[in-house]
Amino acid sequence: MGSLFRSAEMTLCQLFLQSEAAYACVSELGELGLVQFRDLNPDVNVFQRKFVNEVRRCDEMERKLRYLEKEIKKDGIPMLDTGENPEAPQPREMIDLEATFEKLENELREVNQNAEALKRNFLELTELKQILRKTQVFFDEHEGCTNPTESMTRALISEDSIARQSGPVQLGFPEKPLDPEDYYPCFVAGVILRERIPAFERMLWRACRGNVFLRQAEIETPLEDPSTGVQVFKSVFIIFFQGDQLKTRVKKICEGFRATLYPCPEAPADRREMAMGVMTRIEDLNTVLGQTQDHRHRVLVAAAKNIKNWFVKVRKIKAIYHTLNLFNLDVTQKCLIAECWVPVLDLENIQLALRRGTERSGSSVPPILNRMDTLEDPPTYNHTNKFTSAFQTLYDSYGIASYREMNPTPYTIITFPFLFAIMFGDLGHGFLMATFGAWMILKEKPLAAKKSDNEIWNIFFGGRYIICLMGLFSMYTGLIYNDVFAKSLNIFGSSWRVYNLSRGDVEAIASDHMLDPATEDYVGYPYPLGLDPVWQLSKNKIIFQNSFKMKMSIIIGILHMLFGVAISFFNNVYFKNRLSIICEFIPQILFLTLLFFYMVVLMFIKWFMYFASSDMRDLEYSTRCAPSILITFINMVLMKNTPFEDKCKTANMYAGQSGIQTFLLFCAFVCIPWMLLAKPIMIMRGRKKASAYSVQHQPITTTTATENGDAEQPMHNNTGGQQQAPSHGAHDEEPMGEIIIHQGIHTIEYVLGSVSHTASYLRLWALSLAHAQLSEVLWNMVLNKGLVAEGWTGGIAVYIIFAVWASLTVSILVLMEGLSAFLHTLRLHWVEFCSKFYSGTGYAFQPFSFEVILDASNQAKEE
Known part of the structure; x- marks a missing residue:
């Protein structure tokens, strides 16, 4: 261990x-x-x-x-x-x-190359088949002509005449009409990507000055690109033009748009014969492609x-x-x-x-x-398992502990979920969180085997034990607060007579009734566990919970800080740092105890001495004469008397309080120069002693040289050899000015930090109240709207509104509020707790491990 x-x-x-x-x-x-x-x-x-x-x-x-x-x-x-x-x-x-x-x-690679070549051939044959099929439709439109090209010639002539009759603007048509015999039209057919058709058509029209006739038809089924395997949509086109000059120009345009040209016979019989040959080759290619894919x-x-x-x-x-x-x-x-x-x-x-x-x-x-043997600082290695590793990660992300420094992880296993639960205390919300954590723990192996690349899920799964513990502790604090989804549990019965009223009377006075222990409403015995359920009906519930939770936050915070200072003592004892124990630990523990822990003692004295009473004979010890702890503490520091009523006789809680407080304040103020000056003075005196010691006991040396001309070697006297001067730890080589500055910063940080850190623990009170109030708002403003409805409409309303309430509860109160409480708890451990003892200046032990290497490779591959 x-x-x-x-x-x-x-x-x-x-x-x-x-x-x-x-x-x-x-x-x-x-x-x-x-x-x-x-x-x-x-x-x-x-x-x-x-x-x-x-x-x-x-x-x-x-x-x-x-x-x-x-x-x-x-x-x-x-x-x-x-x-x-x-x-x-x-x-x-x-x-x-x-x-x-x-x-x-x-x-x-050979199979892929062969498959690619086969797919390319298959694509070409498929495109050729589509060309033969689509162009047949074009030719059939002019089946009345003996020669198909004659129909296209007439189309060109008709377009020419229409263009000449349309006005003075003419796009590349000759000024004089030509005879049909002067036309020697030819055509090319091919396939092009469907999205390139508009630009392709415009380019043909402009480059050929309108002396082309283009027909295109879409291929309904997508075709597979053999290089990329992507499904693309293409269109068949056929272009009629006149002369070799236009033929060259059209082919260059087709090449620029990456259109594939195929031979297309002019005679219908030749086209049918070619189509039959293409179909036969496609069937053969399908067979070969299937065998190739099976082999692959x-x-x-x-x-x-x-x-x-x-x-x-x-x-x-x-x-x-x-x-x-x-x-x-x-x-x-x-x-x-x-x-x-x-x-x-x-x-x-x-x-x-x-x-x-x-x-x-x-x-x-x-x-x-x-x-x-080495003077180098070794790496820090903490043995962990799947339970403690998540808590250890919290501190490793703050800073790797120095070698052999006290590891706060074992204590954090308890303090972290407990401080979280103080802020998140709700039996219902804690149950949801604990159930989620327990589910991840029970399904640990199958969930880990999935190896999800979702970063948020991996964070939740990595902290499954933390989540489960936070939920369980929140259930405990929720039971103490008697808070379940903004409602209370009546387990042991109430200690107030108002609880025995009828339902109508309770509903009538719920908004105005204030619980007062001094009245006859209070029976006189405490509730066995946590808060009495009747506080949910009281108008002064917030006032009561404010006082309760604020004092509890201060008590827990000061105990937490005292524990951190105590851990620094064990660190100094282990490293045999007697100087730090005398000059740092003792004044620090005295300063924190004499001022802030004394405030905690006053809280307990007030709880035990003063009680609610309406009897004027007990006025001195009634809540009316109970002094404010905060005012008493402030006046103690300012050395002022606390004001009180004449009927209360005194503001002191016990005899001799003023004198004791003055003595405690004096001792606390003495601790400040103690922390500031004692360590530099003792280091300075130690260095002077070491210097005087080295001068008085300087060994007698003679100069010798080796045969190879080495440097001078010290020769020790016969009285005991070379002796070592007293050691002063890590401060031997540090300049004195830096030691003084460092000690001054450390003293100021601790003194001011004791005040700010104590106030920082009030976040336990603030977030707890905020969580309870938000839960109450969701109950009253959302779910309660469905519960008051009656009849069959009320059932439908409850069904719908419950879904809304449950969604808001999980998303806001469990997730968002849970994350907020988690971050605040993390801050309390990193800043308020660790600053008392944790240096975090080490470096992690990174062993040569196949498991770590393989996990890192898998994560890099997933990313």
Whole structure:
């Protein structure tokens, strides 16, 4: 459990591996996931490292697998995921994998090329079939002519005459009409994309000056583009023109618009013969295309069964060679040297993994793992599980804890949902939240297997345990507040006589009646659990809950901050920082206790001493004479007397209160210069002592030189060798001016922060009241409208209005208010709690782990 309350103890180790066993040993360490390797070649280019060729081979294999995966997804073939985690293959198996992937890629590319060529031929034949069919309609329109082109000639002549008769504006027609014998019309037929027809027609008209005759018809069924596989819509066109010059111009325009031209016989018999030949070829192509697609499907189905495992194997091989590139080679080129951070408690497991790797490789030389001494700060590693990982993430996002610093996560498991529940306290809303969290926990495995790429869902699923706990704690606080969807539960009966009135009397006085414990309405015994349900009918409910929740927020907030200061004591004890305990912890705990915790004590004194009474004989201890805690505290700080009525005799809650408060205030003010000056003065005195000590005990040295001309070496005297001066922790090399400035900022921040942080906990009170009032507004303004309706219309109204109320409740009160309370709770832990002890200046332990690498690869692929 030590690693739960404090980060795991780490050590820097040096690892010696034989070249033939290095791959297998690193593979075992990757499966274990407990070793963080350091780069021993920071100045070496990545392209000049020893295993760069192996990494490139892995990149190439991964590229081929991505190509296969893309083709599999294109055909909609499910990829088998057995959930297995295959081991990293041996280096000699890379050749087999490369050959398998090369064969699959070449075969698939060849099949795709053949299929594309066949589809292109099929497209051309289909377009030709459509041309023959559509142009037959054009020719049939002029079947009265012996020669079909003669009809088109007459059409051109008629257009010419119409154009000449229409006025002086003429588009490219000759001034004199030509004889029909002077026309030698010819035509071209083709297919073009349907959306290009208008621009194509305008270009033909302008470029040919109107000396063309264009007919077009749409192809009803879409055609598949063989290159992209996209369905496109096309149209058939036929263009009649005169002369070779126009023919060249028309063909260039067709080429510019990417229209495909096809031969179209002029004679009907030739067209019918060509159409029969085209149909025969289309049927043959359909047969060949079907066989090609079947072969492609069989190849992809076979690949889909193993592609998941292939990805895992290739990524593991690549990760191993990436890690081996971080190692150094010794002078014999037979041994690899690595440096790594490892948890001390897991050294035995790491040794076993290295032994397994050596046995797998068949090496006879065992690996060597030596612990090293270093002044470098180790990484921070906190053992977590699926329950604690979500809470640990909250603090890791704020800042990674320093090495061996107190880990606040175990305490946050309780304090976080509890502070949230104070703001979100509602039995009904808490039940909805707890049910949602419990559903995600119970369906954890199937939901995790889906691997959704929805970021919001992943956030909810990652915090499922937090959501469940927040809901359960909210149910508890909702029971204390006796608040269920803005209504109360009558479990134990009321302690007020007003509860015994008839329903009509209660409804008549509900809006004006105020509950007063001093009257005869109060029976005299407290409600067993939480608030009395009759407070829902009272006019002064808000006044009562204001006082109750505000005092509760202050009490919980000050206890929470005191707990944070107490944790700093355990940090200083662990790091043997006696100076911080004397100069920081003691004045901080005194300042917070003597001022703010004293205010909490006054609250409890007031609750125990004063009571509601209408008897004038008990006026001194009645609520009328009860002093205000806030006024008393303010006057204590300002050293003023609290005013009181003459009938109350005194403003003090106990004898000698004024003197005790003056003494507490004096001690609290003394703590401020204590925090400000004590630490710099003690550091300064320690440095002076260390300087005087080093001068008095300076060792006798003689100057010597080695044969190679090395620098001077100090020679110690015979009285005990070179001794160390007293150590002063991390402040030995820090300039004195910076220490004073840092201590001044820290003191000001703590003193002012004690006031602002105490006030910040009032958000517990404010959000709790806001949530309750919003819930009441939804009940009275929405759902209550349907409940007051009578008859069959009331049933319909309730059905509709309940749906509206439920939607608003979930979207506003559960989601939006829940998010708001979550963020405020997060702020209370990050700022008000962590500022007392948490430095968060460390860096995370990032071990070489196949599980982490594979998860990161899957997430990157989904994005």
